[in-house]
Amino acid sequence: MSAITLIEAVNKAMAYEMENDQTVVALGEDVGANGGVFRATDGLQKKFGPDRVIDTPLAESMIAGVSIGMAAQGIKPVAEIQFMGFIFPAFDQIVCHMARMRHRTRGRITLPMVIRAPYGGGIHAPEHHSESTEALFAHIPGLKVVIPSNPSRAYGLMLAAIRDPDPVIFLEPKRVYRIVKHEVEDNGEEYPIGCCFVDREGTDITLISWGAMLHETHQAAEKLAAEGISAEVIDVATVSPLDIDTILESVEKTGRAMIVQEAPKAGSLGSEIAAEIAEKAVMSLLAPIGRVSGYDTVMPYYRLEKQYMPTVDRVLEEARKIMEYK
Amino acid sequence: MTTVAKFDIKYTQYIDQDGKPTSKKLPKLAKDIDTLKTLYRSMLRIRTLDTKAYALQRTGKMGTYPAALGQEAIGVGFGSALNKEDVLVPYYRGQAAMVEHGVTMEEVLLYWGGDERGSDYQHAKEDFPIAVPIATQCLHAAGVAKAMQLKGEKRCVATEIGEGGTSEGDFYEAINVAGIWKLPVVFFINNNQWAISVPSEIQTACETYAQKAIAAGIEAVQVDGNDIVAVREAAEKAYEKARKGGGATLIECISLRLCDHTTADDASRYRPEGELDEGWKAEPILRLRKYLESMGEWDDEQEEALKAELAKEVQEAVDNYLNTAPDKPEAMFDYLYSELPARTMEQRQYAIDKANNKGAK
Numbered sequence: 181m182s183a184i185t186l187i188e189a190v191n192k193a194m195a196y197e198m199e200n201d202q203t204v205v206a207l208g209e210d211v212g213a214n215g216g217v218f219r220a221t222d223g224l225q226k227k228f229g230p231d232r233v234i235d236t237p238l239a240e241s242m243i244a245g246v247s248i249g250m251a252a253q254g255i256k257p258v259a260e261i262q263f264m265g266f267i268f269p270a271f272d273q274i275v276c277h278m279a280r281m282r283h284r285t286r287g288r289i290t291l292p293m294v295i296r297a298p299y300g301g302g303i304h305a306p307e308h309h310s311e312s313t314e315a316l317f318a319h320i321p322g323l324k325v326v327i328p329s330n331p332s333r334a335y336g337l338m339l340a341a342i343r344d345p346d347p348v349i350f351l352e353p354k355r356v357y358r359i360v361k362h363e364v365e366d367n368g369e370e371y372p373i374g375c376c377f378v379d380r381e382g383t384d385i386t387l388i389s390w391g392a393m394l395h396e397t398h399q400a401a402e403k404l405a406a407e408g409i410s411a412e413v414i415d416v417a418t419v420s421p422l423d424i425d426t427i428l429e430s431v432e433k434t435g436r437a438m439i440v441q442e443a444p445k446a447g448s449l450g451s452e453i454a455a456e457i458a459e460k461a462v463m464s465l466l467a468p469i470g471r472v473s474g475y476d477t478v479m480p481y482y483r484l485e486k487q488y489m490p491t492v493d494r495v496l497e498e499a500r501k502i503m504e505y506k
Numbered sequence: 507m508t509t510v511a512k513f514d515i516k517y518t519q520y521i522d523q524d525g526k527p528t529s530k531k532l533p534k535l536a537k538d539i540d541t542l543k544t545l546y547r548s549m550l551r552i553r554t555l556d557t558k559a560y561a562l563q564r565t566g567k568m569g570t571y572p573a574a575l576g577q578e579a580i581g582v583g584f585g586s587a588l589n590k591e592d593v594l595v596p597y598y599r600g601q602a603a604m605v606e607h608g609v610t611m612e613e614v615l616l617y618w619g620g621d622e623r624g625s626d627y628q629h630a631k632e633d634f635p636i637a638v639p640i641a642t643q644c645l646h647a648a649g650v651a652k653a654m655q656l657k658g659e660k661r662c663v664a665t666e667i668g669e670g671g672t673s674e675g676d677f678y679e680a681i682n683v684a685g686i687w688k689l690p691v692v693f694f695i696n697n698n699q700w701a702i703s704v705p706s707e708i709q710t711a712c713e714t715y716a717q718k719a720i721a722a723g724i725e726a727v728q729v730d731g732n733d734i735v736a737v738r739e740a741a742e743k744a745y746e747k748a749r750k751g752g753g754a755t756l757i758e759c760i761s762l763r764l765c766d767h768t769t770a771d772d773a774s775r776y777r778p779e780g781e782l783d784e785g786w787k788a789e790p791i792l793r794l795r796k797y798l799e800s801m802g803e804w805d806d807e808q809e810e811a812l813k814a815e816l817a818k819e820v821q822e823a824v825d826n827y828l829n830t831a832p833d834k835p836e837a838m839f840d841y842l843y844s845e846l847p848a849r850t851m852e853q854r855q856y857a858i859d860k861a862n863n864k865g866a867k
């Protein structure tokens with residue numbers, strides 16, 4: 181066992197599965213010799229050869245479309261889109277084909293494939309390198325959208341994503357690629373897709389988050405504890421399909437719910453989670469549901485990035501407001 | 507069987523890497539010492555800017571920056587050949603052409619320094635901002651050209667793309683429509699041999715990138731992108747043709763990226779040994795210098811004077827950039843719509859309040 185970062189966990193899970201399943205291939209821009217611009221596929225081409233770790237031409241629609249073709253033939257592609265902001269040329273393939281091939285062919289053709297992409301802000305990157313557009317994909321029936329928040333989950337969820345019989349969009353919160361290390365045993369054990377994880381138990385308020393924002397959420401929970409407020413923290417992990425039962429169970433216990441997300445607010449996952457809580461647990465609520473999110477603006481360039489990103493203080497302020505509600 | 511179509515691709519170079527003319531028939535530009543000196547200055551200025559920006563990034567005063575070391579002749583060559591009223595639709599490594607067409611170095615620095623105001627060009631009023639999503643700009647260029655055609659204007663559009671970018675659908679769609687509609691647009695391919703770590707063998711099975719034009723029915727040109735005379739000459743011809751209604755041209759400029767892809771890259775992971783040593787012998791600035799020297803038009807003294815002058819000019823831009831305070835938080839909101847939706851107005855106020863009492867916490 182060794183302490184690894186989130187990005188190393190992605191790498192290890194891919195290597196594990198490629199070792200054990202000859203049908204798994206990795207492909208994308210710069211994934212080979214360069215090991216990916218973030219090094220997610222570092223060393224994989226050396227280990228598995230250029231036939232299984234494929235440097236592609238620069239064309240995302242091609243990457244997604246070709247992966248669909250391969251997956252239909254029993255190959256399991258793990259395709260990298262270099263940054264989530266560059267997934268849009270592939271949107272057509274993802275939405276019009278990847279998401280609905282099983283349905284369209286009544287199960288005759290299925291697509292066991294993964295599209296990975298680093299996403300989210302906070303790393304001082306240029307335009308289109310910082311957005312959180314997970315809701316665009318979560319909205320599409322037929323897609324699974326998974327977002328690991330830490331190294332252990334990245335390892336286990338990546339394995340599950342590759343083994344899943346259906347297409348999975350795997351979004352990696354790049355801000356936390358290297359900020360924490362976990363002891364992770366490289367034993368091929370997966371984490372279940374479609375499950376929320378209760379990261380921290382509490383009784384007064386449920387804080388719901390995913391991806392990088394979970395780190396601010398945990399810090400806030402710690403500070404709230406010092407103020408005598410017991411926060412339960414849920415890592416959504418699979419943002420689609422949503423494990424709403426785990427969330428409802430928690431909210432029914434605490435009576436208060438707050439969602440923390442980096443994405444803009446309108447039409448977001450936070451909106452969906454809040455609506456579900458309102459529909460199914462409104463009678464358990466002691467206060468209105470709270471949301472801390474990015475603004476409904478274009479993600480600013482990095483000089484204003486800090487102004488955009490939800491902070492621990494913003495989370496705390498909102499949580500206190502909910503606690504004080506009478 | 508009959509042959510129904512044939513094509514060939516011509517390569518042009520006027521000045522070789524030793525600064526020697528490659529033919530007796532040189533274009534006028536090759537004798538136009540004043541213009542050559544201006545171009546020399548422009549190339550050296552962009553290199554000075556790129557070098558400075560790189561250094562700023564290393565000291566935390568600049569974001570990710572894509573230098574264009576070794577490719578200065580391309581952007582300076584085609585950018586300087588544009589008329590003021592023409593429109594430039596650049597890509598992210600396009601600072602050379604941008605500055606030639608009136609974008610200020612300060613604006614370039616602001617943009618890569620993480621400030622949207624860097625795209626609010628004070629002089630190049632109609633030029634497009636930098637497009638980061640690869641190849642998307644090619645279609646905008648075609649659209650601007652279509653508008654000029656509809657309005658019956660005798661202007662043209664120039665756009666630039668990396669050789670890797672020509673693998674994207676948007677590139678093919680743009681050259682295709684430019685062919686069908688005979689648009690006044692010129693596509694420049696900066697073939698710097700690398701798309702981050704991906705070399706041409708992995709990018710295309712074609713012998714040249716220029717020949718992609720053939721399938722679009724537009725003229726295909728290939729030039730030595732390190733020979734500014736060849737680049738500028740090809741650009742002038744293509745612009746003239748475009749302005750006269752003769753349609754689009756694709757010009758592949760062959761060069762080499764002498765730096766990392768960006769400040770976030772480490773090319774030593776994939777670049778073959780020796781490539782840089784060879785590359786620095788063929789680069790465009792040294793070449794033009796040798797050419798000018800061979801005619802007795804340049805010497806060390808002039809070189810030193812120019813370097814000092816450019817260092818000052820670039821430093822001024824850097825100072826202006828560094829002295830520009832970050833935009834106010836409401837700038838996130840104020841340019842989204844002609845009128846901000848009432849709902850978002852609340853968030854705007856919240857963002858302002860947050861920024862204001864930041865210190866109190």
Ligand SMILES: Cc1ncc(C[n+]2csc(CCOP(=O)(O)OP(=O)(O)O)c2C)c(N)n1
Pocket residue numbers: 209238240262266269599638639640641667668669670671672696698700701702763767
């Ligand atoms: C649609 C899209 N996909 C991926 C990227 C990430 N990316 C930025 S530059 C680059 C390589 C570009 O190579 P090339 O087109 O040859 O131009 P160069 O950067 O070498 O000038 C890649 C893959 C992007 N910006 N846009």
